Amino acid sequence: MPGFATTEEINKYIGGIFEKALDDTDIGPRLMATGMTLRMNFSDPEAVITVDFPGQSILTGEDAIVDADAILSMSADTANGYWQGKVSLPLAMAKGKLTIGGSAAELLKLAPLAKDLHPVYISMLEENDRHDLIIA
Amino acid sequence: MTATKRDYDTVDISDPAFWEKTPDERERVFSVLRRERPVSWQRPISSPLMGEVNENEAGYWAVVRNEDIVTVSRRTDVFSSARGVTFEDMPSEVLEMASSILTMDAPRHTKVRKLISSTFTPKRISLIEDQIYRQAHEIVRGIAHLGDVEFVSAVSARLPMWTISEMIGIPEEKREEVREAANLMISWDDDEVSDALDPATAMLNGISTLHGVCQDVIDARRASPENDLLTALVQAEVDGASLTDDEIRSFFTLLCVAGNDTTKQTTTHTLRALTEYPDQRRYLAEDFDGRIDTAVLEFVRWASPVMTFGRTALKRFELAGRTIEPGDRVVMFYASGNQDETAFDSPERFDLSRDNRNHVAFGGRGPHYCLGSHLAKTQLKAIFSELLTQLPDIRAEGEPEYLASTFINGIKKQRCVFTAQE
Numbered sequence: 001m002p003g004f005a006t007t008e009e010i011n012k013y014i015g016g017i018f019e020k021a022l023d024d025t026d027i028g029p030r031l032m033a034t035g036m037t038l039r040m041n042f043s044d045p046e047a048v049i050t051v052d053f054p055g056q057s058i059l060t061g062e063d064a065i066v067d068a069d070a071i072l073s074m075s076a077d078t079a080n081g082y083w084q085g086k087v088s089l090p091l092a093m094a095k096g097k098l099t100i101g102g103s104a105a106e107l108l109k110l111a112p113l114a115k116d117l118h119p120v121y122i123s124m125l126e127e128n129d130r131h132d133l134i135i136a
Numbered sequence: 137m138t139a140t141k142r143d144y145d146t147v148d149i150s151d152p153a154f155w156e157k158t159p160d161e162r163e164r165v166f167s168v169l170r171r172e173r174p175v176s177w178q179r180p181i182s183s184p185l186m187g188e189v190n191e192n193e194a195g196y197w198a199v200v201r202n203e204d205i206v207t208v209s210r211r212t213d214v215f216s217s218a219r220g221v222t223f224e225d226m227p228s229e230v231l232e233m234a235s236s237i238l239t240m241d242a243p244r245h246t247k248v249r250k251l252i253s254s255t256f257t258p259k260r261i262s263l264i265e266d267q268i269y270r271q272a273h274e275i276v277r278g279i280a281h282l283g284d285v286e287f288v289s290a291v292s293a294r295l296p297m298w299t300i301s302e303m304i305g306i307p308e309e310k311r312e313e314v315r316e317a318a319n320l321m322i323s324w325d326d327d328e329v330s331d332a333l334d335p336a337t338a339m340l341n342g343i344s345t346l347h348g349v350c351q352d353v354i355d356a357r358r359a360s361p362e363n364d365l366l367t368a369l370v371q372a373e374v375d376g377a378s379l380t381d382d383e384i385r386s387f388f389t390l391l392c393v394a395g396n397d398t399t400k401q402t403t404t405h406t407l408r409a410l411t412e413y414p415d416q417r418r419y420l421a422e423d424f425d426g427r428i429d430t431a432v433l434e435f436v437r438w439a440s441p442v443m444t445f446g447r448t449a450l451k452r453f454e455l456a457g458r459t460i461e462p463g464d465r466v467v468m469f470y471a472s473g474n475q476d477e478t479a480f481d482s483p484e485r486f487d488l489s490r491d492n493r494n495h496v497a498f499g500g501r502g503p504h505y506c507l508g509s510h511l512a513k514t515q516l517k518a519i520f521s522e523l524l525t526q527l528p529d530i531r532a533e534g535e536p537e538y539l540a541s542t543f544i545n546g547i548k549k550q551r552c553v554f555t556a557q558e
Contacts, residue, residue, distance in 0.1 A: 088233075088347065088382060088385075089229065089233070089344075090233050090340070090343045090344035090346075090347040090348075090385075091344070091347045091348060091351055091385070093340070093341075093344035093347075093348075094344040094345060094347050094348025094349075094351070095348060100337075100340070103334065103336070103337075104334065104336040104337040104339075104340045105227075105334065105335075105336035105337075107340075108227035108229050108230060108336055108340070109227060111227065111228075111229035112227070112228045112229055
């Protein structure tokens with residue numbers, strides 16, 4: 001599976017999809033309404049991103065190492081696949097590719113919103129000429 | 137969404153305390169509604185899965201009469217399943233992962249159900265039936281020397297999960313894991329069963345285990361086909377369409393819940409009923425083979441293992457004098473429909489000779505009618521044939537321990553006694 005090479009790439013694209021989501025006139029308000037913070041720990045390469053939905057802020061690196069309502073841990077490859085709709089949440093959990101900390105109920109509220117963002121994520125990769133990251 | 141503001145009914149069936157009562161106590165409340173307000177507007181229920189009641193959430197229409205349940209079930213042009221069918225609100229992600237055809241509308245429902253149905257060929261069904269009778273025999277033989285057992289774990293719970301595991305082709309070493317995960321799927325709101333995990337985590341863990349095991353079997357069967365249902369599901373093709381892995385995993389998860397707990401609960405409720413009504417037990421034993429086909433329908437009516445399913449109205453509809461608006465939630469109360477005096481003579485009696493064509497235990501007909509009804513009846517016939525033959529004096533002893541649920545009419549524990557065999 002094609003993947004990210006650096007922490008900066010993860011921050012740019014995975015952080016980027018949350019930026020786009022918060023800016024979206026339809027999805028943005030729905031994300032804010034969840035009232036939650038989501039922290040994502042990535043490996044290979046390592047990165048941390050925390051999104052505070054009501055505060056509309058996206059933190060990375062040291063700043064992102066904070067408490068959150070839900071915490072997702074996964075490899076950068078899994079994250080790239082997930083945002084393209086190529087990773088099934090329960091299957092990734094079963095295979096140990098993704099672990100959940102904090103509130104599963106909060107995550108379940110977010111999951112359908114993430115689905116609406118799959119095409120947005122793919123277009124973002126295309127716009128940045130990152131066809132190498134797109135999974136066929 | 138509806139903007140109509142309505143007063144909630146004075147008979148409140150959304151109170152958690154109502155669902156902690158026994159089935160008989162609940163029936164007394166339903167009988168009032170059936171007689172006086174067969175379609176009533178109720179306040180929303182809180183879902184332990186997703187936390188507190190959403191303030192913006194409207195209530196729901198409670199449909200308690202047999203004929204109205206049939207109308208809602210049949211009119212799929214008006215009443216949609218796609219926005220969820222459980223009484224308690226489920227996140228759409230969970231519906232996608234765990235409820236397969238249950239929460240689909242046409243045309244997707246028609247396509248996927250057709251594909252799944254196509255795998256239940258007469259040859260496969262007869263294979264499954266032979267296997268069910270063998271399994272039932274072994275289960276009963278295995279306890280015959282004991283004389284006193286906890287019936288749910290020793291008998292009721294064993295047959296359905298064994299059937300599913302064999303049918304699908306779950307490897308032996310994964311079966312216990314699958315059984316526990318399946319149990320979590322229906323018991324996440326019962327503190328004792330979900331082991332103090334928060335309900336959403338318990339449910340998600342259950343789903344993810346089932347998906348993981350199922351995907352392994354999908355991969356294995358794709359590489360090397362065998363003579364089991366999963367191979368058939370992988371290979372199924374109707375009108376050029378086939379099932380995706382996501383669809384197969386979701387169906388498997390549904391099967392582990394819908395095909396498991398329903399039969400399990402009906403088995404336990406039936407043992408209690410046969411104990412409580414010795415005349416009916418004698419009547420059945422006198423001519424088991426001649427009477428069981430009719431009797432088994434009374435087993436399922438009596439148990440009504442699935443108590444509730446909901447729909448969402450797509451258009452305005454008049455039902456029993458009330459106007460249901462587009463977007464309104466409608467909840468059908470099957471246990472009430474199965475105790476409806478206008479559909480059954482003396483419904484409070486367990487009567488194995490009863491004409492049960494109106495029962496709604498498998499749903500109120502229409503395209504969502506229980507896909508596994510035939511299988512369920514076969515399992516019930518097999519297990520009671522073995523119980524009444526091998527352990528003719530088996531009876532339920534003492535009071536059961538009920539499951540706390542708004543969905544499944546469940547018994548967690550029921551002691552039973554019989555003369556131990558040498």
